[in-house]
Amino acid sequence: MKKNLINFIVTLIIAVILSQFLPWWHVMAAGFISAVFFSLNRAAVFYIPFLAIFIYWTIYAFWLSQANDFILAKKIAVLLPLGGSWFVLLLVTGCIGGIAAGVAALLGKQCRNLVKR
Amino acid sequence: MKYFKSLLTLALTLAVFIGLNGKFGSTPPMGKFLSPNQGFWQNEQDENLSSTVQIDGLEDEVTVHYDEHLIPHVFAQNNADLYRAQGFLTAKHRLWQLEFQTFAAGGRLAEIFGEQALDYDRQERRRGMDFGAENALQKMKEDPETLSYIEAYRDGVNSYINQLKPKDYPVEYKLLDYAPEPWSIKKTALLLMYMTKMLAGRESDLEQTNALAKFGKERYDLLYPDFYDVNDPVIPKKTDWSFIDIEMPEAPENESSIDSISLTETIDKPHAQNGSNNWAVSGEKSYSGHPILANDPHLGLNLPAIWFVMQLATPEHNSYGATLPGALGIISGYNNHISWGETNATRDVIDWYKIEFKDDTRKEYKHDGQWKKTTQRIEEIKIRNKETLYDTIIYTHHGPVTYDHNFKGDNAKSGYAMQWVGHIGGNNQRTFLKLNEGKNYDDYLDALKSYTAPAQNFVFASTEGDIALWIQGKFPNKWEGQGKFLLDGSNPKHDWQSFIPQEFNAHTKNPERGFVSSANQHPVDASYPFYVYNDGYETYRNRVINDFFRAKDQFDIQDFKNLQNNNYNLKASELLPYIFDNMETSTLTNDETEILNTIKTWDFYSEIDQLAPSIWETWWTKLYKTVWDEFDADTMALEIPYTYQTIYMLKNHPKDELMDILSTPEKETAKDLFLITFKETAKELTEWRAEHGNYNWGAYKATFVGHLLQALPAFSRFDLHIGGDYNTVNAAAKNHGPSWRMIVEMTSPPTGYGIYPGGQSGNPGSKYYDNFIDRWAVGEYMDLLFMQSEKDTEQIIASQTLTPKQ
Incomplete structure (x- = not known):
């Protein structure tokens, strides 16, 4: 459990730092790095970074959007199309970021295993 | 097995990266687009207005005050700074539209949309859009003053673009996954060509030729008369034309019969409903003794709106009104002395010539009994994710051979060449720069002189009490019937012989009836000595307008508002x-x-x-x-x-x-x-x-205002509560209509009212994106804030200072 928490926090911190310099795939880099150094087991390899990034992106996006009454988010939710719901769009945003981070973490875990051997 | 698993994860990771980083069909790159630090979430905000911005090349400080409608009131110390600031501010609020319109003008949409836009791009190149823009730019460069201002505008736009990070790009760039490129002075020429195509690009010579072949002369004249049995022209009937004393070109004798055309389709025509109203009443007909002027151009109803409203002031002049992103100065508006507005002066300024080539190489064509050399222009059309296409277009002295066996035609030894006033080029930017500075009728006339295309009915009113209307453009002086149908490209008598001298363009100043007006109707009656025929003139709005002004002795602002919103069918x-x-x-x-x-x-x-x-x-x-x-x-x-x-x-x-x-x-x-x-x-x-x-x-x-990207529903506004149709004075059709309603009373300083179906911001995430639309639909106006001093900041919500870079 402790390992999970560490990985979660590390992923989050790395992602926030990297987001200052890197485009959207900072979340993949964060997932990868934390998996290499703070390895998890089984499903947790994927879902811990997934959760970390899901929370990061949804909170960040919510914070940006609520200040503007979700004007654009509602329109993008028509465009994608998600029935015009900014909330669903927020969930989709979190999932996309989370999946990217989780998949990169799987690769990180594999690399760690190869190096160890 | 272990390695296999590693490879599989690597492949999966790459797949996720590529899948989220790239654009598939019309789906945006989801990772990039949804990322809160880079994607559209960053556009979820209003403009940042209150700050000091350093701009390269400014000579002095420029103050920008924003009123509650997000209309910038710009106070500069000199013209170069003023137009630099105009470029900067236009980019700040309308960058994507600013650039996109010039891509559309020059036939470069395949760079954004890929192969699906290729046919459009080829068509625009073959229309000679890029060719015309280059010629126009040449003319602008010949005037050092114009050149210095369009360069200042360019630098202003680029100062804005250069300080952007990808996260700051307008949302359309993120949706389509591309980035803005630097602005150039040629893009101002392209924007003006875009307007020329929109307003002076409609013709039906080939269709008319076919109709003549199908029906025979007598039937044809009944169905397509040069003049209708009613006519209430722009320039009042019975105008004295005796001052026109030049020789008219004579129609060549024994015209051979014209065949029908072998093309089954022609290039796209501009929208048939492009049109406008304008009018002005003299002091005697005005409730206050001051002339009143009105203008409402009817164009496609788009978001971001075609117009961007600004006030542009220096110590020497101070003007207010609608600007076109990409062009300098106020296009339809007023200053402290004069007001002006435009409607389209439809005239036949495009003719088609049948070209006979000597052989398949198409290096020579027949003209005046000889074989003359053609030139080639190779159009480079870049296509997203594909190899560049090079389209060779043959040019004759008439213009580009638009239709040949490579494009909508089938004969390697013949083609159809287009001659268009739009190709000749002209410094049309100067006209608007000079109108912005104009003080009286003579200044207005001087501003108009150099104007070539698209021909417009320029309405005018001044605080001195003059009203006027000039139909201004460069018009070929044609023999009776010339260019109504396909012309023979080998016959020199079919060439354009000369142009109508500018001073003979139809006009009226302070007419006895006390008002001037135009609504895309016939410019003149049949007594005008130059050849003019019915080229698709509107026949309804003008009569309602003129009857309205004949019906009463005096008119006030409410009358003007009522007329602009009049739905009488x-x-x-x-x-x-x-x-x-x-x-x-x-x-x-x-x-x-x-x-x-x-x-x-x-x-x-x-x-x-x-x-x-x-x-x-x-x-x-x-x-x-x-x-x-x-x-x-x-x-x-x-x-x-x-x-x-x-x-x-x-x-x-x-x-x-x-x-x-x-x-x-x-x-x-x-x-x-x-x-x-x-x-x-x-x-x-x-x-x-x-x-x-x-x-x-x-x-x-169900009138709607559609986003420039094919009315993308998410960024458009539907089911607007507005009456009228194309033929009513309030010409609000389904997706077409009054794109800027303006009324100006020539008090000192003038008092203006205006509104347009859009908003000042180009960002769909801004509350200023479409906030005028509902008010526009019900016929409301904004009282325009025409600031007389930059210190008078009573109705200002934010101010920004643009300072020279240290």
Whole structure:
């Protein structure tokens, strides 16, 4: 459990730092790095970074959007199309970021295993 | 096995990266697009207004005050700074549109959309858009003053672009996954070409040639007359033209008969509903003794709106009004001394020449009994994710051979060349720069002199009390009939011989009737010595407007507002009573009779809560199509006769053979068509009601303002509550209409009112993106804040200082 928490926090911190310099795939880099150094087991390899990034992106996006009454988010939710719901769009945003981070973490875990051997 | 698993994860990771980083079809790159630090979430904000910005190249500080509508009031110390600031601010609020319109103008959309836009791009290149822009730029460069200002504008735009990070790009860039490129002075020329195409790019020479071949001269003249039996021209009838004393070109003798054209399709034409109204009343006809001027250009209703409103001031001049992103100065507006506005002066400024090449190499073409050399222009058309296409276009002295065996034609040894005033080039930017600085009628005239295209009816009023209207553009001086049909490219007598000298362009100053007006109708009556024929003139709005001003002695601002929002349907009023008198009604069902009674009691005002305008629109559309069903059956490129003449035929030649419906064994007359189309109308409207509810005009017409990307629903506004149709003074059609309504009373300083269907911000995430639309639809105006001093900041919500870079 402790390992999970560490990985979660590390992923989050790395992602926030990297987001200052890197485009959207900072979340993949964060997932990868934390998996290499703070390895998890089984499903947790994927879902811990997934959760970390899901929370990061949804909170960040919510914070940006609520200040503007979700004007654009509602329109993008028509465009994608998600029935015009900014909330669903927020969930989709979190999932996309989370999946990217989780998949990169799987690769990180594999690399760690190869190096160890 | 372990390695296999590693490789599999690597592949999966790469797949996720590529899948989220790239654009697939119309789906944006989801990772990039949804990422809160880079994607659209960053556009979820209003503009940042209160700050100091350093701009390269400024000489002095520029102050920008924003009022509550986000209209920038710009105070600069000199013109170069002013236009640099205009470029910067236009980019700040409208960057994507600013650039996109010039891509569309120059035929570069395939760079953004890929192969699906290739046909469009080739067509625009073959129309000579890029060629014309280069020629226009050349003319602008010859005037050092214009050149220095368009360079300042360019630098202003680029100062804005250069300080952007990808996360700051307008949302459309993120959606389509591309980035802005630097602005260039050629793009100002391209924007002006875009307007020239929109407003002076409509012609139907090839279609008319086919119609003449199909019907023969006598029938043709009946269906497509040069003048209708009514005409209330822009320049009043009985104007004295005796000052025009030059020799007119003579039509060549023994014209050989013209064949029909072998093309089955022609290049896209600009929207038929592009048009406008403007008018001005003299001091005597004004309630206050000051002239009042009005303008409302009717263009496509788009978001971001085509207009961006600004105030542009230096210590020497101070002007206010609508700007076009990409062009400098105010296009339709006023300053402390004069006001001006434009409507389109439709004239035939495009002609087509049949070209005969010597052989397949197309290096020579026949002209004046000799073989003359062609030139080649190789158009480089970049295509997203594909190899660049090089399209070789042959040029003759007439212009580009648009149609040849590589494009819509089939004969390697012949083609059709286009001659267009738009290709000649002209410093049309200067006109607007000078109008912005103008102080009186002479300045207005001087500003207009150099203006070539698109020809406009420039309305004018001054605080000195003058009103005027010049039909200004560069017009070829044609012999009777020249260019109405396809011309012979080998015959030098078919060449454009000369242009109408500018001082002989039709105009009127302080006419006795006390008002000037234009609404895209015939510019003149038949007494004007130069050849002008009906090139698709509007025949309804102008008569309503002129009757309005003849009806009373004095007019006030409310009269002007009422007229701009007037929905009187003169067209319907000229046909429906005739139909009611002549249509056989004995076979109508009860439901049909009810619908007929509804339209019979109509007062001919196309208001949103009425059913009758919907009945009329549906009925007329069907009737118009049915009268000319002969045209559907034909594979030749043809254009059906205009509305006014169709109604004329229905009323005056009801038994003409054209009334017959080809697909039925009976021989129909106009009377039969009324009934047949009425029954179809009743059926259609009943079905519509079952599906959508009541068909009152507002809901049935469903006017919308569509985003420039093919009316992307998320960024567009639908079902607007606005009455009228294309032929009413309030020319609000489904997706077309008054794009900027302005009224100016020439007090000192002038008092202005205005509104447009859009908002100042180009960002769909801004509350200023579409905030004028509902007010525009119901006919409200903003009281325009024409600041006389930059220190008078009472109604200002934010101020920004642009400072020279240290």
